[in-house]
Amino acid sequence: MKGLAGPAASARLVCLGAVLTAVGLLPWLSGRDPALTVLRARSAEQEGTAEALAAIRADLGLDAGPLAVLGRWVSGLLRGDLGTSWVSGTDxxxxxxxxxxxxxxxxxxxxxxxxxxxxxxxxxxxxxxxxxxxxxxxxxxxxxxxxxxxxxxxxxxxxxxxxxxxxxxxxxxxxxxxxxxxxxxxxxxxxxxxxxxxxxxxxxxxxxxxxxxxxxxxxxxxxxxxxxxxxxxxxxxxxxxxxxxxxxxxxxxxxxxxxxxxxxxxxxxxxxxxxxxxxxxxxxxxxxxxxxxxxxxxxxxxxxRDAGLTLPAPRSARTHPVIPLTLAAVLSAAIGWGLLRDPYTVDAKARLLPPDRAHPLGTDGLGRDVLARLGHGAAATVGTAAAVCALSLLVALVLGFLPGIAAGAADIANALPPVIVGILVAAAAGPGTGGAALAVALISWPPLAAHASALVQEVRASAFLTAQRAIGASRWWILTRHVLPSVAAPVTRHALLRLPGIALALASLGFLGLGAQPPTPEWGLLLEESRAYVERAPWAALAPAVALALLAGLAVSAASWSAGRAVPGRIRLCHSSRCRLARFRRAPRRLTALPTAAIRKEPFCENAERAAVREHPRITESAGR
Missing domain, CATH: 1.10.3720.10 (MetI-like)
Structure with missing residues (x-):
């Protein structure tokens, strides 16, 4: 672990410098003229003439360019000076x-x-x-x-x-x-x-x-x-x-x-x-x-302190498959039913109606069908969350092989909540679904990367990989047949568990006006729109809230059920020149120990057999026959 301190510290400093640079260059990253932004902040009615904009640039020192302003801002930070507000003119x-x-x-x-x-x-x-x-x-x-x-x-x-x-x-x-x-x-x-x-x-x-x-x-x-x-x-x-x-x-x-x-x-x-x-x-x-x-x-x-104390693997909860199937059926039925309806039709005469046959989940403040907006909002919330989750999984699997860099970058990413990153992205690129997804994706990978890094180190330290190298296994074979399968399955289950949290983060950004914009039927935006009349029509707020709860329950139960379904695999020993080693499938909870599994009765390579039995003496005697 001491060897990782150097790369981790370097990555931490680089990421911190990148964040500080992005914050310092925020007036230029927004894509708008900073002088025009200051003019609009001070007086929305004043016309942005060339003379007015030039006076503001000279007053704030913006005419020196972004790099000069960044250097002046950093030097002010070292003196404890954060600058002057563009709106109030105070410190x-x-x-x-x-x-x-x-x-x-x-x-x-x-x-x-x-x-x-x-x-x-x-x-x-x-x-x-x-x-x-x-x-x-x-x-x-x-x-x-x-x-x-x-x-x-x-x-x-x-x-x-x-x-x-x-x-x-x-x-x-x-x-x-x-x-x-x-x-x-x-x-x-x-x-x-x-x-x-x-x-x-x-x-x-x-x-x-x-x-x-x-x-x-x-x-x-x-x-x-x-x-x-x-x-x-x-x-x-x-x-x-x-x-x-x-x-x-x-x-x-x-x-x-x-x-x-x-x-x-x-x-x-x-x-x-x-x-x-x-x-x-x-x-x-x-x-x-x-x-x-x-x-x-x-x-x-x-x-x-330096022993690397870790917790034992938690006991796998035996979740009956009926639970995730029921939750998936309920959520899918609600979303599918809503997709068949129009989420944008405004009916002023049907404002805040309670649930009935025409509107199974009632209507909102504009008379729009809540069920329709819930169904169509799944694409903006669950679909975007799934895309962000998949991207985070890919990043985690790549950074899992670079533990020093991943640890240093994760320290900075963990220090920024999604809402704060969403505020920065919205200030630079404007609010929207893409900006919200980018903000959540930037800081959602560290837990998955830490999990992948720990699994990669554990697999690489396993004795059976040493035996495979000794019998001539190539690096690519070991990577694709053993390391990646051993890491990808548990990290994917971990990513599935984080899907509700990502959906909640996107909903939070939508609630604050930093994500999807009206009239997009996004679940967080639905909650924000219904907040003003939640006392009169609570069903408009309960529908997306219950949907988020069902999504969380579905992810937890499905991950528990899939973990319980994981069973030890088999060892296959063959004598083919293209397959000169034993093919192992990792046990779901112990990477360094091979389960006592049945071995297929096929011709096998004598060297591979001896290496496997030597490294794993618990193999049944059928291997010797």
């Missing part, structure tokens, strides 16, 4: 610090809610050994923050009137935003711990402790200490994810945080303020990652 730094202070308070409260919820989800696993908490946690993690914020605002703020619904003036104003932001994060953390605990409790040391009469509380505490160190980096990524969710939550509750400030700066094209907000969010993400690394080292201690 950017005080606005960034004020928004960051508010967001830190909100994210701290949300993280406390997430930890409490995760403890509640993990408690049944520790006390009674139940594994159903993982399904509940997955359902909570699939809830969009913006939808949860809207429901919390409607129920607690409007119907009950117990809590304030906008602003930031005291502790009472923190409750609803922290709840909306912390519940999905708590579901994610609870799912990570709940899925890892059963395998840890089945380890040998836990059985010995229980047999020796150690109390259940001490065993549970030791199991938690065993589980937490490998999961702490995931906790850091969850903290960074709170930053992206805070943008939508701050928008719903009108909280003056750094996320809402960045979104407002992108909308008004106040690029210096947007640059300062993005830098603050990037620093916050890097600090969260560094803090997670420090906590992990402290939990491991000096003895296990």
């Amino acid at each position: 950017v730094l005080p606005s960034v610090v004020s928004g960051l202070r508010v967001s830190l308070g909100l994210m701290g409260a949300a993280f406390a809610v997430a930890v409490l919820l995760a403890c509640a989800l993990v408690a049944p696993v520790l006390v009674r050994g139940r594994e159903s908490a993982g399904a509940i946690a997955a359902m909570l993690a699939s809830l969009p923050e913006f939808l949860l914020a809207t429901v919390a605002l409607l129920v607690c703020g409007v119907w009950l009137g117990r809590l304030p619904t906008s602003g930031w003036q005291g502790p009472a104003y923190v409750v609803l935003p922290a709840f909306a932001l912390g519940v999905p994060a708590g579901g994610l953390l609870g799912r990570l711990v709940a899925e890892a605990l059963p395998a840890v409790l089945d380890e040998r040391w836990a059985e010995l402790w229980r047999g020796a009469g150690v109390s259940r509380a001490r065993v549970a505490a030791a199991a938690l200490r065993r589980v937490l160190p490998p999961l702490v980096p995931q906790f850091g990524m969850a903290a960074v994810g709170l930053t992206g969710g805070a943008v939508a939550v701050e928008t719903v509750f009108a909280v003056p945080g750094i996320g809402r400030t960045a979104l407002g700066a992108a909308t008004s094209q106040d690029l210096p303020l947007l640059q300062g907000c993005v830098l603050a969010l990037l620093a916050l993400g890097l600090a969260a990652g560094a803090l997670a690394a420090i906590v992990r080292r402290r939990l491991l201690g000096p003895v296990l």
Whole structure:
């Protein structure tokens, strides 16, 4: 691992420099004249004459060119100067610090809610050994923050009137935003711990402790200490994810945080303020990652710090095929039925109608059929998410063979939530489906690349690959017949599990107006359009929310079922000159051990047989016959 420190550090510096350069050149990356942007920001009615534009360029120093302005901006950063707002004409730094202070308070409260919820989800696993908490946690993690914020605002703020619904003036104003932001994060953390605990409790040391009469509380505490160190980096990524969710939550509750400030700066094209907000969010993400690394080292201690401690493979949940088939049938039926209807027909007389025979899911504020918009929105949401997921899978499989570069680039990508990257892309290229897909694709590959890199290293260290090299196997044969199949299958299942998260990220960008634009029937945009009348017509918001939940359940159950279907393969030994080695298929959970599988009764090469039996003594005696 020490040999990877150099490439990882170099890749980290290169990626950080690329991000800083992109942020510094944001006024020119937008494709619009920066002087005209400033003129429109200051006065929308003033005509953009050549004299006015020249005066603005001279005032802001834009006539020196992009490289000179970039150098001046970087030198200002070194002095702690973030520039001057194009809209208000004030310094950017005080606005960034004020928004960051508010967001830190909100994210701290949300993280406390997430930890409490995760403890509640993990408690049944520790006390009674139940594994159903993982399904509940997955359902909570699939809830969009913006939808949860809207429901919390409607129920607690409007119907009950117990809590304030906008602003930031005291502790009472923190409750609803922290709840909306912390519940999905708590579901994610609870799912990570709940899925890892059963395998840890089945380890040998836990059985010995229980047999020796150690109390259940001490065993549970030791199991938690065993589980937490490998999961702490995931906790850091969850903290960074709170930053992206805070943008939508701050928008719903009108909280003056750094996320809402960045979104407002992108909308008004106040690029210096947007640059300062993005830098603050990037620093916050890097600090969260560094803090997670420090906590992990402290939990491991000096003895296990460099031992590469990992968790055992979780017990594969036996999901009945009826579950994914039922979810797929329901979702496909709704989408297919909606595709047969017109999503753009406006009927002013049919506004906000409840579900009936003519409109099975009701109508929206313009009288359009909700079922039709839900069906046609699947192409914009699920189709785009599938394309982004496939692209991330390909990138991960390539970078899996370059672990140093992948690790360095992943540190920077993990520090930027999709919403922040979406704000940058929208500021440069304008809002749209393509920009939203690009933003999500830029930062969705690191978890898959880390998984692929770990599997590649494990496969390359396997003893049976050494035996194959010894008997004359070519590099291309080993790569295509053993390494890639061993890595691609589990990483593909991992990518399938991440499909709902990618769809939620695209929906979040659509909800914030950074993705698909009206009248496109995109699921996030449907939620945003129905937010104004959710009290009168909740079915318009429930339809895309339930569709996203069904998509999450389908991905989780299908991945669990496919993992349970994975069975050990066979060894085939032949004497052909074109096939001078044993063909192995990796066991689904142990790469370094070959399962005791039946061997086909065919003529085989004596050298290949001896190498295989020597490396894998558990092969049945039928190999010798």
